[in-house]
Amino acid sequence: MRIYIDQASGHVGEEVEIAGWLYNKRSSGKLRFLILRDGTGLMQATVSQADVSEEDWAVADELTQESSLIATGTITEDARAPGGYELHVKSLQLVGRSEDYPITPKEHGTEFLLDRRHLWVRSQKQHAILRVRAEVISAIRDYFDSRGYVLFDAPMFTPNAVEGTTTLFETEYFGARAYLTQSGQLYQEAGCMSLGKVYCFGPTFRAEKSKTRRHLTEFWMVEPEVAFMDLDGVMELAEDFTQEVVARVLDRRGEELKTLERNIAALERVKKPFPRITYDEAARILKEKGTDFTYGSDFGGADETVLAEQFDRPVMIHRWPAGIKAFYMKRDPDDPTRSLGVDMLAPEGYGEIIGGGQREDSLEELEKRIEEHNLPRKFFEWYLDLRRYGTVPHSGFGLGLERTVAWICGIRHIRETIPFPRMMYRLEP
């Protein structure tokens, strides 16, 4: 009977078959200790020369790191084995031999590992991170699906920049120019006017020449958008959503967080309500702390870290100077120099994980903004239609998946939070 390693505890005393790869090997005289992995975990298999055929003994002896094999034997409970269970091998079958596997059980540099990302994903730390990523994705989908949101995916090809500022990847589209999307938001606005509560979840692209641990050129973003929701509503949504996602990972991926040596207590503090401060209050804190922040500009990485350090859970900063936020942000009726945007900063220096706010719902205001930003009006006619035909107040946000996973995992660089990271100087493998 074929079983997976994570099912071993239910098969003590039984003869089973395990199919996997050799993770590591140790030997002592006529005894071989094979550490097997099959994607669900690691298990030690012991091969005693006295218990196996001459051929199988030769196989055990010659197995190299990452050779694939099928081992048959009896599961026993043994405190000496890592994980507590081991397989007493009766027979061994080599499936595919691995020659000179480059990633040894010692340390390697980042460049070396990234060049071999297709093999690096076989290692334990990467398993843990990628499982947390998968859990976060499934928590995000469940959160919205169970609350009446409709998945409303946005196109990847767009004819124009959503927000004039950032650089887009350009591509040829049947003789015309097209760009890879940097946000699905405008399309979500159309979606929420149709289905009330919608979200999209997919890759997004930024051609920024950013070489930092917080940036990828291709990353995943989830973007909910809700009709008849104001800024307070979207802040409530963002904090409730973040709390749920973190709680889900704590509940189901404790093993992985342990492998990653994540400080669990810091994640357990992620409970509503999150602190909410205005841009002006944030600016006051930065002035007190003496950073070189200049009032009226956006916060730099160091500023974000200082702000996040003031709180033990994510903090939301709202009511930004209108000039530094996107054209579609609604102005604060109480102070037209402010826009009703909100950013959420993750604790522990992980930076901005959410950006969102209330959208401009007035046709006249939006026309004015498009003109002020020198945006090509013809590409925005459909967007203006949303204000012409039954406009309503509406709000939404975007959450960066990889930054969120990096924060939850407690790893410094977001490049390990996606199977194959795309960065300024890395398009392969």
Added chain:
RNA sequence: UCCUCGGUAGCUCAAUUGGCAGAGCGGGUGGCUGUUAACCACUAGGCUGGGGGUUCAAGUCCCUCCCGAGGAGCCA
């Protein structure tokens, strides 16, 4: 684009003031019946990123180019 740091064996790194190119891991060979990144012995392995220069002598100093890292800007 700018700033800073780096490139030496397959990998991770060392090499004093400019003075014989080294170690651990990995590979190979042998040993060991309870190993835990096992251990022990032996062994192979080098155009010190490329080019130019200074010097009796360059991994080391100078110029230049290439490659990478993470920080700024910008952002999720």
